[in-house]
Structure formats: C-alpha cells, structure tokens
Amino acid sequence: MKAQSRSRAIVMLALLALATTGAMLHHDAPTFPHSKHAKLFPTCASCHSGVITGDAARVYPTQAVCASCHNGSVVKSVSWRVPTPPVTNLKFSHELHASASAEAGNPATCASCHGTGGDTTWMHVSRAEPARCLGCHLASGHLAAGNACATCHVPLTQARGLSDSVVAHFPKPPSHAAGDFISRHAPGNGADLASCATCHARESCARCHANAQQRPEIAQLASDARIARLVAGKPGVYPTPATHSRANWKLTHGTDARSSIGSCANCHTQKSCTTCHTGTLAASVIRGLPASGTGMATGVQLYTARGSAGGPSVESASPPQPPPAVPPPSPQDTADPHRVMVHEAGFLASHKHTAASGALNCQGCHETRECTSCHSGTAPARSYHPADFVSRHGTEAFRQNATCNSCHRTETFCRSCHQSSGMASSDKARGTAHASQPLWLLQHGQAARQGLTGCTTCHQQRDCLRCHSTVGQNVNPHGDGFNASTTSQRNKQVCFACHVTDPMKK
Amino acid sequence: MIHRMVMSVLAAIGIASGTAAQGVTISGSSSAQFVELRPLVLDSATVAATDSISPILRRAATGALTNCAATDAYCYFYRSMPRNGLVAMMQDLDVTAWGFGQGLSFHGQLRARTAAGSGRQLWPQADQSFDALSAYLQLERPGFDVRAGRQWVTSGLGVFNFDGGALDVRPFGWWDVNVYGGRSLVQGLDRPLGAAALSPVEDLPPPDNAYLVGAILQLRDLTAGSLRLQYQREIESNRSALYSERMAADATLLLGRATLAGEMTRDFATGAFNDLALSLGAMVVPQVHARIEARHYAPFFDLWTIWGAFAPVGYNEGTLATDWSSANEATLISLTGGWRQYDQTHTGFESLPLRSNGWRVGTLARQRLSSVFSLEGDYNVDLGFGASSTDGDLAIRWAPSSRGSLGIRGMAFQNLNEFTVGAGHVLGAGFEGSLLLRPDLRLAGDALVYRHVGDDAAQIADWNQRRLSLRLEWSLGAEPGLSRTLGRAGVP
Numbered sequence: 001m002k003a004q005s006r007s008r009a010i011v012m013l014a015l016l017a018l019a020t021t022g023a024m025l026h027h028d029a030p031t032f033p034h035s036k037h038a039k040l041f042p043t044c045a046s047c048h049s050g051v052i053t054g055d056a057a058r059v060y061p062t063q064a065v066c067a068s069c070h071n072g073s074v075v076k077s078v079s080w081r082v083p084t085p086p087v088t089n090l091k092f093s094h095e096l097h098a099s100a101s102a103e104a105g106n107p108a109t110c111a112s113c114h115g116t117g118g119d120t121t122w123m124h125v126s127r128a129e130p131a132r133c134l135g136c137h138l139a140s141g142h143l144a145a146g147n148a149c150a151t152c153h154v155p156l157t158q159a160r161g162l163s164d165s166v167v168a169h170f171p172k173p174p175s176h177a178a179g180d181f182i183s184r185h186a187p188g189n190g191a192d193l194a195s196c197a198t199c200h201a202r203e204s205c206a207r208c209h210a211n212a213q214q215r216p217e218i219a220q221l222a223s224d225a226r227i228a229r230l231v232a233g234k235p236g237v238y239p240t241p242a243t244h245s246r247a248n249w250k251l252t253h254g255t256d257a258r259s260s261i262g263s264c265a266n267c268h269t270q271k272s273c274t275t276c277h278t279g280t281l282a283a284s285v286i287r288g289l290p291a292s293g294t295g296m297a298t299g300v301q302l303y304t305a306r307g308s309a310g311g312p313s314v315e316s317a318s319p320p321q322p323p324p325a326v327p328p329p330s331p332q333d334t335a336d337p338h339r340v341m342v343h344e345a346g347f348l349a350s351h352k353h354t355a356a357s358g359a360l361n362c363q364g365c366h367e368t369r370e371c372t373s374c375h376s377g378t379a380p381a382r383s384y385h386p387a388d389f390v391s392r393h394g395t396e397a398f399r400q401n402a403t404c405n406s407c408h409r410t411e412t413f414c415r416s417c418h419q420s421s422g423m424a425s426s427d428k429a430r431g432t433a434h435a436s437q438p439l440w441l442l443q444h445g446q447a448a449r450q451g452l453t454g455c456t457t458c459h460q461q462r463d464c465l466r467c468h469s470t471v472g473q474n475v476n477p478h479g480d481g482f483n484a485s486t487t488s489q490r491n492k493q494v495c496f497a498c499h500v501t502d503p504m505k506k
Numbered sequence: 507m508i509h510r511m512v513m514s515v516l517a518a519i520g521i522a523s524g525t526a527a528q529g530v531t532i533s534g535s536s537s538a539q540f541v542e543l544r545p546l547v548l549d550s551a552t553v554a555a556t557d558s559i560s561p562i563l564r565r566a567a568t569g570a571l572t573n574c575a576a577t578d579a580y581c582y583f584y585r586s587m588p589r590n591g592l593v594a595m596m597q598d599l600d601v602t603a604w605g606f607g608q609g610l611s612f613h614g615q616l617r618a619r620t621a622a623g624s625g626r627q628l629w630p631q632a633d634q635s636f637d638a639l640s641a642y643l644q645l646e647r648p649g650f651d652v653r654a655g656r657q658w659v660t661s662g663l664g665v666f667n668f669d670g671g672a673l674d675v676r677p678f679g680w681w682d683v684n685v686y687g688g689r690s691l692v693q694g695l696d697r698p699l700g701a702a703a704l705s706p707v708e709d710l711p712p713p714d715n716a717y718l719v720g721a722i723l724q725l726r727d728l729t730a731g732s733l734r735l736q737y738q739r740e741i742e743s744n745r746s747a748l749y750s751e752r753m754a755a756d757a758t759l760l761l762g763r764a765t766l767a768g769e770m771t772r773d774f775a776t777g778a779f780n781d782l783a784l785s786l787g788a789m790v791v792p793q794v795h796a797r798i799e800a801r802h803y804a805p806f807f808d809l810w811t812i813w814g815a816f817a818p819v820g821y822n823e824g825t826l827a828t829d830w831s832s833a834n835e836a837t838l839i840s841l842t843g844g845w846r847q848y849d850q851t852h853t854g855f856e857s858l859p860l861r862s863n864g865w866r867v868g869t870l871a872r873q874r875l876s877s878v879f880s881l882e883g884d885y886n887v888d889l890g891f892g893a894s895s896t897d898g899d900l901a902i903r904w905a906p907s908s909r910g911s912l913g914i915r916g917m918a919f920q921n922l923n924e925f926t927v928g929a930g931h932v933l934g935a936g937f938e939g940s941l942l943l944r945p946d947l948r949l950a951g952d953a954l955v956y957r958h959v960g961d962d963a964a965q966i967a968d969w970n971q972r973r974l975s976l977r978l979e980w981s982l983g984a985e986p987g988l989s990r991t992l993g994r995a996g997v998p
Binding site: 301344345346352353354355356357358359361367368369371372373375376377378386387388390391392394395396397398399400401405406407408409411412413415416417419420421422423439442443445446447448449450451452453454456460461462464465468477478479480481482483484486487490491492493494497498 | 543545546547548584587598600613615617619627628630631634637639640658660661662664665667682692693694695703704706707708709710713724726731732733734742746747748749751754756757758765767769774775776777778783785795803805807809810811812813814815816817818819821827829838840842846848851852853854855858859860862864866870888890891892893894895897899908915917919921932934936954956958969971973
C-alpha cells in the first residue's frame with residue numbers, strides 16, 4: 001500500500017510540475033504579487049520610476065530593493081530578476097502617452113491600462129491588454145483598412161527577435177484578400193509605406209516586381225533575411241489587370257506601353273516583350289523595362305506556343321514550384337498557363353490584307369526578314385504548308401487564290417520543279433498530263449480561261465503559240481475581256497509574240 | 507559557294523566591327539532535309555501491246571492510260587522512275603549591325619544552299635547555291651527612313667525584291683509615304699528579272715531586265731482604321747515597254763468590335779481588277795469571332811508574257827469563317843466555308859463542260875488537354891475546278907516546358923485531279939519536336955513517312971516517300987539594352 005501511495009504521489013507531483021510549468025510559460029501577468037504589497041507602496045513610481053522618466057534602468061526594481069525587506073530576517077528572502085523584454089514588434093512610450101493624455105485633459109493613470117479587468121483596486125494590476133489600446137486608437141478593429149500599423153508597430157526589420165515562423169504567420173488584413181488588391185496595392189504615401197513595412201521587407205516586393213530596384217518606395221524598405229528565406233523560390237504573383245481584358249488589347253497595348261512603360265515594368269521584363277517582339281520597331285519602348293537577371297523577379301513569363309496556321313500564340317505561366325514551407329501569402333499563386341492567341345485562327349493564311357492595309361503594325365513584333373524568309377519562296381516554309389504539301393498542293397494551286405504567287409514565281413519555282421520531275425509536258429506532243437480527258441483539246445479553252453495560272457506552271461508560252469499565233473494555226477485566243485489597246489500601249493512587243501504585223505494597225 | 511558565303515558573312519561582320527559598330531546581331535538557321543521523290547518519265551508501248559478503251563485512249567498492260575496517234579506505231583504514257591533521294595542543306599544568316607552613325611544600320615539576309623543525292627536536280631533552284639536575299643543600309647531618323655541596297659517591298663500587290671533605294675517619310679504621326687525604286691529581281695532569287703534567269707524554263711523570256719518603281723501612301727489611325735494606296739510599275743530597262751503597271755488600295759475601318767476591310771488591285775494593262783474584296787469581321791458574342799467576305803479574283807500576268815492576251819477569267823467567291831475559343835483559350839474550334847463561281851469563259855462546248863464553280867469547307871480544333879499535352883486536328887474538303895481534295899491531320903503535342911516539345915502527327919488526304927497526272931490517297935505519320943538548348947540555341951526536327959495509294963487508272967504518280975529534317979537555330983548578340991532571345995520565326 002505504501003509503495004502504491006508513494007508511486008501515486010510521484011505521479012501527482014510530476015503532473016503538478018508539468019501543469020505549473022505550462023501555466024508559467026503561458027502566464028502573461030507579472031510574476032510579482034502586486035496585490036500582496038498594496039499596503040507597502042503608495043505609488044507605482046516607488047518601483048517603476050523609469051516608466052515616468054524614460055530611464056530604462058529604473059523601469060523595474062532591482063534585487064537590492066526587494067532585499068531591503070526580504071533579507072531573511074525581516075521577511076524571508078526572495079529571488080527577483082528583472083523580466084526579459086517581450087519579443088514583439090509593438091512599440092509603446094509611457095512618457096508620450098502620459099503627456100498626451102494630460103494635454104487632452106484626461107490624464108491617464110497607471111491603472112487606466114494596467115488595472116486587472118478594469119479593477120481599480122490599488123495594485124490589482126496586470127499587463128496592458130491590446131484591446132485597451134485599440135479602444136482608443138482603432139475603433140474599427142486591429143486589421144481594418146485604413147489603420148496606420150506603424151502607430152503601434154515597429155517595422156519588421158527592427159523586430160529582430162521574431163522568428164521566421166512568427167513572421168510567416170502574421171495575421172493577414174482582410175483588405176489583402178480582395179480580388180483586386182494586388183492591382184491597387186501600391187502605397188500612396190509614406191504612412192502607407194510604413195504600414196507595409198510592419199509585415200514586409202524589400203524582398204516581399206522584389207519577389208514579384210521585376211523593377212524593384214528602380215521603384216523608390218521599394219528601395220526605401222529595408223532588407224530582411226527572414227523574408228528573403230520565406231520567399232526564396234516562390235514564383236511571383238501576377239494577376240491580369242483590367243486593362244489587359246480590353247478589346248484588342250493584344251494589338252493595341254503599344255499605346256499604353258509607350259505612355260507608361262514604368263507601369264508595365266512592375267510585372268514585365270524585356271523578355272515578356274521579346275517573346276513576341278522580335279522586330280526592332282518597339283525596341284526603344286522595350287528598353288524601358290528591366291532586363292532579366294539572376295536574383296530578381298522573373299516577371300510575367302510568356303512563351304510562344306507552336307506556330308501554326310492559327311497564328312502564333314503566347315502563354316503565360318508561373319514555373320512549377322515545390323510546395324511552399326509556409327502558407328502562400330496569396331491565393332493567386334498558380335502554375336496553370338494562360339494562353340493568349342495573338343492573331344485569330346487562320347491568320348497565317350489570311351494575313352495579307354491586314355499587312356497590306358497597315359491595319360496592324362507588323363514591324364512591331366516581326367522583323368522584315370520574317371516576311372522575306374518565307375516569301376522568298378525557295379526555302380521550305382514548314383510552318384505554313386501542311387505536311388507533304390508537295391503531294392497535296394494541286395487543289396490549292398488550281399484554286400489560284402493568289403497566295404501561291406506571293407511567295408513563288410511561277411516560272412522559276414513551279415515550272416522548274418514540274419519540268420525536272422517530269423510533270424510538265426512542254427515540248428512533248430504526246431504528254432499525258434491530261435490523260436484522263438480524251439477530248440481535252442476541245443475542253444482546254446475553258447480550262448485555260450478559268451485556270452491559266454495552273455497551265456503556266458507546266459506550259460511555256462511557245463506551247464500555246466503553236467496554235468494561237470499567226471505563224472501557227474492562227475487560232476484567236478483573245479476573249480471578250482481582252483483590251484488590246486491598253487495592253488499594246490504599255491508593251492507592244494508582246495503583240496509580236498503572236499502577230500507578225502502590228503495588229504493595232506488593222 | 508561556301509567561299510562566297512563565308513566571305514559575305516565576314517564582310518558583314520567586318521563592316522560592323524571595323525567601323526566601330528556598337529554591335530552586331532546574327533541569327534542563323536542551319537537545316538538539312540532528306541526527301542524522296544519519284545519523277546515521271548515518258549515511256550511508250552507498241553499499239554499492239556495496248557487495249558483500246560476509247561477512240562483516242564488505250565490502256566497498256568500495266569494499266570496505264572496511253573495516248574496514241576493514228577499514224578504512230580507507239581502509244582505513250584508516263585510512269586514513275588525509281589525512287590530518288592536527296593538531302594537539301596540550307597544555311598540562313600540574318601545579320602543586323604548598327605552603330606556606324608546615328609540611326610545607321612546594316613541588314614543582310616544571306617542564304618547558302620546545296621543538295622546532294624540522286625535526286626538533287628529535283629530541289630527547286632538546286633543550282634542556285636547562294637542568295638543574298640537582302641543587303642541594305644538603313645538610316646533611321648525622326649520622321650523618315652532611307653534604305654539603299656537589296657531589299658523587299660511587301661504590299662497589297664505582292665512581295666517584290668529589288669536592288670535600289672527606298673525613302674519612307676512620316677510627315678505626320680499617322681501619315682506614311684514610301685517611294686521606292688531599283689532594278690527588279692526574280693522573286694526569291696538574287697538574279698535580275700531577265701532572260702538569264704528565266705530562259706532555262708521559258709523559251710520566250712523577258713527581252714531585257716527591268717526597273718521597279720512605286721509609291722505607297724498610308725494613313726493610319728489606331729482608333730479609326732487605316733488606308734494604304736500603292737502605285738507600281740515595272741519598266742523594261744531600255745524604257746521601251748512596261749512589264750506591269752498596277753495599283754492597290756487596302757483599307758480597314760474599325761467599327762467598335764467589328765472591322766470592315768476592303769482591298770482592290772487593278773492591272774492597268776488589261777483593265778482588270780485582280781482583287782476586289784470586302785470583308786466584315788466581328789466578335790459576334792464573347793469568345794466567338796466571325797468573318798464574312800465577298801471577293802472577286804482574276805489572275806495577273808506580267809506584260810512580258812502572252813498570258814494576259816488569253817483573257818483569263820476570274821471568279822466570285824463568298825466565304826464565311828468563324829472561330830470559338832473557350833474563356834481560358836484552352837479550346838479553339840474554327841470553321842470555314844466558301845463558294846466560288848467562275849466568270850463565263852465564252853469557250854468550250856456545252857456537251858463537254860468543265861466544272862465552273864467550287865466550294866470548300868474546313869474545320870480546325872485545338873484542345874489543351876493539360877498543362878503539357880495539347881491536341882490539334884483539322885479536316886478540309888475542297889471541291890473545285892481542276893482538282894479536288896479531302897484531307898485531315900491530327901497531332902498530339904507534349905510540351906513539358908517552354909524549352910521543348912515533342913509531337914506525333916498523322917494525316918490522310920485524297921487528291922482528285924480533274925485532268926492532270928493522277929489521283930490517289932496518301933497516309934502519313936511521323937513525329938516532330940524541338941528543344942531549346944540555350945536561350946539562343948534551338949534544335950528542331952521531324953520525321954515523316956507517307957504511303958501513297960493510287961486510285962486512278964493511270965497509276966503514274968507514286969508519292970511513297972520518307973522525309974526527315976533537322977534544323978539548328980541560333981543567335982548571336984543582342985540589341986543594346988535588350989536581352990538576347992531567339993526569334994519566333996524558328997518555332998517548328
């Protein structure tokens with residue numbers, strides 16, 4: 001029984017010790033039993049004179065002051081240590097509060113803030129509660145929009161005792177969760193910036209702002225190693241501004257860029273632009289953006305998707321990132337790419353008019369050589385024609401919709417290939433190119449009028465002159481639409497290709 | 507060839523560096539392409555070895571249709587020769603150098619090419635081993651630009667290259683006047699437009715070289731629209747005749763969310779309007795864009811040819827195109843359709859009519875399946891005068907990052923040629939991919955195999971083939987203050 005009782009006592013003692021330790025760790029009240037000393041001290045300043053004078057050494061009494069009574073003979077000895085200042089980013093001046101309240105005609109006493117639960121009994125005191133501060137300072141609540149954080153808080157960089165974890169879990173003001181917060185979060189004045197500095201350091205901004213080094217309000221923020229560790233490797237957050245949803249934004253954003261490139265530089269580096277702007281015409285504007293570099297924000301990352309007949313598209317994406325060690329500061333973080341089609345589907349095939357009318361400033365994004373490298377027509381334009389176009393080009397060629405000859409000269413490209421590959425039957429009286437048309441001779445007139453360009457991809461002029469000339473069969477090829485006068489006025493030589501004498505002198 | 511190429515590049519770089527140029531940018535594309543083709547060759551069979559199927563046509567024992575003349579003991583037909591393979595190699599260099607003086611820069615676009623293999627003669631302009639597509643000095647000043655050298659003009663009339671000068675003046679913010687002129691060149695080649703370049707393929711080439719002169723007036727207001735007027739003529743170098751005299755007008759009018767566009771090209775020599783088009787495009791509902799166009803087209807021919815005297819007719823065409831994309835643009839569906847009717851030719855026989863109209867429909871769809879996979883397919887039917895076709899393509903692409911992608915492509919198409927060498931369907935499959943090795947270095951390539959099945963009785967064309975291509979694209983240097991990147995032109 002005794003052994004059992006002893007064991008139970010040991011367990012109880014252990015539990016009591018744990019509970020006491022835990023209570024002490026979480027006990028906010030001063031360990032000094034003020035109420036027991038209520039009859040000894042007539043004023044607070046007896047022990048805390050430094051609070052009034054601002055002398056930090058006299059904010060708390062020393063061990064010697066206690067020992068004047070607690071010397072072991074008058075009263076039992078006690079151990080007393082001056083409390084360690086709390087780790088906090090709060091700032092408070094008793095002196096300023098005392099003088100300010102006095103000037104306001106309502107001098108504050110110590111009990112105004114330190115009276116336990118509003119108890120005004122002498123020396124029934126505890127630590128001041130934040131709610132009492134807010135009662136005077138912030139009628140709208142701790143994190144309400146418009147509050148000046150710096151009224152009560154020191155800048156983060158001065159609160160050096162706070163750990164990474166504490167910083168990461170700073171409470172987030174409700175205003176920061178608004179959908180458009182990032183678009184309008186720039187501090188409007190020094191007071192705003194001071195509020196930002198309560199929780200943020202330069203690295204907070206530099207995580208997203210490619211132009212962090214150029215923005216004075218960011219440069220004013222001090223650097224902080226804790227923030228640097230927390231944002232390391234985290235992608236920037238780049239919400240799409242409302243302007244970017246404007247009709248034709250992709251094609252008209254140059255006006256905005258020219259007028260306010262500094263605004264663009266908040267999110268974009270030169271690389272954002274040069275993804276599309278391979279030409280030099282916009283180079284002077286693009287130079288207003290920061291160049292990409294190590295240790296700086298990437299800016300909005302665009303890359304071109306595969307160019308095809310639908311026209312080039314660009315995609316914006318935040319690079320895939322490992323899960324953050326601390327909760328993300330914003331719900332907008334995403335790795336989903338956002339595709340933006342620069343030109344409508346089929347633009348590559350139909351861009352002639354847009355380019356010819358000047359409706360778009362092609363040179364804004366394209367080098368002249370991009371046109372010529374394709375339109376030169378002797379290089380395989382692999383992004384334009386579908387695969388194996390050599391086998392399937394016949395239909396488009398017969399449609400002769402004028403796009404072939406924008407790149408290919410009929411004689412030097414089409415005919416030379418048709419001749420070398422045996423397709424062209426020039427000079428071969430029994431060519432079988434029209435083999436499936438047994439009465440082709442009777443049909444070829446209509447075919448020639450409707451698709452003469454196609455004919456010329458194989459046939460030379462002399463093939464036709466065998467019949468259609470005065471030295472041949474003298475078959476008149478001129479149709480109703482032929483205006484001999486206007487033609488001969490500009491080039492009479494061409495008449496003599498068929499006519500021995502001047503036909504206009506008949 | 508290589509010597510000329512190297513010398514040209516060195517000259518360009520030398521000009522840039524030797525004259526204290528601030529910098530040079532050079533972008534290059536080195537490509538090699540393996541192609542297989544089977545040329546046609548004229549063959550014959552004795553009349554006795556053929557069977558009659560019509561008063562004119564006979565069929566050979568191989569099934570090929572033959573032409574036979576009554577007085578001849580032989581019938582003639584075409585057949586495919588053995589497979590010819592060739593490797594076409596091309597090196598493009600684009601050089602820009604600046605800093606010779608305020609606003610002065612040099613631009614050059616050089617191309618060296620060669621082909622090897624049994625079928626090298628099948629490669630277009632295989633004997634043209636070097637092209638200086640452009641090489642000009644440009645002076646840019648506020649309000650005007652001047653260019654001198656080999657250059658191009660792109661316009662509503664087409665794309666023309668010439669050796670000469672151009673002055674571009676911008677007297678007001680939205681006015682632009684461009685006058686240009688010089689010696690005409692064969693399109694895409696660095697040879698003058700004349701007998702030397704064209705006689706290998708034309709018995710009646712232009713008698714003399716030509717000069718190209720023209721002017722373009724452009725009015726452009728971003729909020730209202732744009733208008734561009736162009737006049738251009740090509741003059742025989744002895745000034746005795748014109749090779750062409752044309753004008754173009756292109757206009758765009760912005761009407762809120764709609765765009766009204768018109769274009770016109772006119773050939774003064776024949777009095778014909780080669781292009782007359784009016785189109786209206788609009789975002790009819792969110793995410794749906796539609797465009798409708800009415801167009802008249804008639805072909806244009808240079809005046810040094812007799813073709814214009816044959817009074818070619820044009821056609822009138824109406825087209826409708828619409829595309830829908832999802833809000834996040836992950837899905838795109840595009841539909842197009844058109845109908846065309848040719849003008850009356852006043853020739854031929856009513857009992858032997860040829861088709862005088864045509865229509866086409868097509869659809870294109872893209873779907874981003876995930877952040878790395880995308881699917882793309884299209885299907886087109888084009889039924890018209892001369893030829894008809896049905897084709898479809900399907901590709902799936904894996905792009906794990908912006909650095910590279912790999913795609914698999916399959917296709918099938920059928921050609922129905924009304925009066926040409928053959929008809930058949932082709933099945934093809936292969937893969938294509940690209941990899942950005944560095945921000946300024948990209949490797950791209952594809953490999954495809956085609957299987958041709960002849961549907962026509964003639965069976966004379968064989969398109970069975972394999973193709974392989976590799977391209978290495980790179981760039982050196984960057985504009986002052988700009989980061990160096992590869993241009994988009996090289997995206998596979």
